[in-house]
Amino acid sequence: MTLNLIMFDDGSGEGDAAKMDFTLATRQQARTERLKWLARFSALRTAPDLKAAALSLYQDLVEATRSAEIDPENAARQGVAGPVRDELQSLALDVTQWASRNEPLRKNEMLEWRITDLEQRTARLARGVGQVGANPH
Numbered sequence: 001m002t003l004n005l006i007m008f009d010d011g012s013g014e015g016d017a018a019k020m021d022f023t024l025a026t027r028q029q030a031r032t033e034r035l036k037w038l039a040r041f042s043a044l045r046t047a048p049d050l051k052a053a054a055l056s057l058y059q060d061l062v063e064a065t066r067s068a069e070i071d072p073e074n075a076a077r078q079g080v081a082g083p084v085r086d087e088l089q090s091l092a093l094d095v096t097q098w099a100s101r102n103e104p105l106r107k108n109e110m111l112e113w114r115i116t117d118l119e120q121r122t123a124r125l126a127r128g129v130g131q132v133g134a135n136p137h
Helices: 017-046 050-070 072-076 081-099 109-128
Strands: 005-007 013-015
Touching (some): 005 017, 013 017, 017 050, 017 081, 050 081
Antiparallel strands (some): 005 013
């Protein structure tokens, strides 16, 4: 096995230039998709009606996935957006199921942690994307 590339969270790295650009482009796709939904996940913490907000978010994520899959050309360009959306959809479903118990989100430490983790990983992606194609090799 040969190591062709090493990349760090901050977007720096060494190795095959084409693979570095590919990795940064993939990170950029993931960051872009997460940023589309992040504010809505963060807002769940203070939503006056957690159940309605979580259900709406879940339904919108399902619809976004369905819309992306309808157009074969668009589906082919999805890259990591689809798997990122799947992860977010799973989190939204879990929050929706919790909210059906009429309990505030703050009473579920795991869901709180998952939203915080989403925020932190998105922030790291935003810092680590750099300028795709402009990474010094």
